[in-house]
Amino acid sequence: QTVVTQEPSFSVSPGGTVTLTCGLRSGSVSTSHSVSWYRQTPGQAPRTLIYSTNGRSSGVPDRFSGSILGNKAALTITGAQADDESDYYCMVYMGSGIWVFGGGTKLTVL
Amino acid sequence: EVQLVESGGGLVQPGGSLRLSCAASGFTYNNYWMHWVRQVPGKGLVWVSHIHNDGSVTSYADSVKGRFTISRDNAKNTLYLQMDSLRAEDAALYYCARGGRGWGLDLWGQGTLVTVSS
Numbered sequence: 001q002t003v004v005t006q007e008p009s010f011s012v013s014p015g016g017t018v019t020l021t022c023g024l025r026s027g028s029v030s031t032s033h034s035v036s037w038y039r040q041t042p043g044q045a046p047r048t049l050i051y052s053t054n055g056r057s058s059g060v061p062d063r064f065s066g067s068i069l070g071n072k073a074a075l076t077i078t079g080a081q082a083d084d085e086s087d088y089y090c091m092v093y094m095g096s097g098i099w100v101f102g103g104g105t106k107l108t109v110l
Numbered sequence: 111e112v113q114l115v116e117s118g119g120g121l122v123q124p125g126g127s128l129r130l131s132c133a134a135s136g137f138t139y140n141n142y143w144m145h146w147v148r149q150v151p152g153k154g155l156v157w158v159s160h161i162h163n164d165g166s167v168t169s170y171a172d173s174v175k176g177r178f179t180i181s182r183d184n185a186k187n188t189l190y191l192q193m194d195s196l197r198a199e200d201a202a203l204y205y206c207a208r209g210g211r212g213w214g215l216d217l218w219g220q221g222t223l224v225t226v227s228s
Contacts, residue, residue, distance in 0.1 A: 001172070036214030038155070045205060045218040046147075046155065052212025089155050093213040097169030099145075099157040 002026075004092050006102035012080045012109055020105045021072040022090030028071035034093040035073035037066060039086040040104075046089065050075060077107075085109045112136035112217060114206050119222030126196050130222055132189040132206030137217075140164070140184040143209030146191050148202035149221070156202075159191065160209065174200070193224070201226040 003025035012018035022035055029035060037050040048057040050066035053073060063078050073092075077084055090102045118130040132144070146158040159170045159180040168180050179192040189206050203221040210216025 034213035036212070038215070040155075045220050046207075046215075047218070048210065048214060048216050051210055051214030051216065055212055055214075057210070057214075057216060087154075091155075091157065091214065097160060097167065098171070099160070099213070101147075101155045101157055104154040 002092075002094055002098075002100045004090065004100050004102035006088075006090060006105045008103065009106045009108065012077070012084075012107065014080055014082060014109055016080050017076065017078045018080060018107065019069070020075045020077075020088055020090075020107070021069065022074070022092065022102050023072040024092070029068065029073045029092065031068060033073070035066065036091045037064075037075045038089045038091065039084075040089065041086045049088075080109050082109050114208065114217060114219035116204065116206050116219045116222035119204065119224045121225045121227065122196055123228050124196060124198060124226055126226075127192070127194045128196065128224060130191040130193065130204055130206075130224070132191075132219055134187045134189065134208070137208075139187040144180075144182060144189045145207045145209060145215060146180060146189075147205045147207055147215070147218075148200075148224075149205065150202045158204070161189070196224075196226045198226050200224065 005023045038046040040046040054066040089104045115133045145160045161180045177195045181190045205221045206219045207215040208217035
């Protein structure tokens, strides 16, 4: 069973920069996994931020960027704002028509 | 308006069946792959199933394989999830989502809640 790992929680100061990561319990994440990133606030549907590792979804500010850092995918938020406080999920395409979400990272801005 | 609207959720007994629907509007539905994703309130997102734009290819998470069936009616711009042999652990908010660029999901519905309880 594929397990996608994310930090359970993270905090960032307003105006600061934070990098959230998305890894595999067994193996490395690469661009072939086409990692996508989503954010979700309580009671709301998820919103798409990043597709295919580093493609920014329509309307997403350039404060949000995706990359590969070492053996993990990463979502970097620069100039953090209070309304960036959300849950962030990565989704990894494992091939053969199987996708797996990470457990999510709860980001606090304080 | 580009949107996805789920329906069909409700209370069902363990072992029972339920069919979820997702009505798409505002875009050319038959150009897109579609997915179902579920979420237990307060917990994380879980990918459930996907279907190609013409319905020719489907896939499922291991946890639902053999019990759930995804299908679509492109004439009605509607996606379905037939859920059989439901278990307590299937209780969740079920989202339909549109497959976007680069194997991601680019449009989400608001979800429909499934409760499995006797």
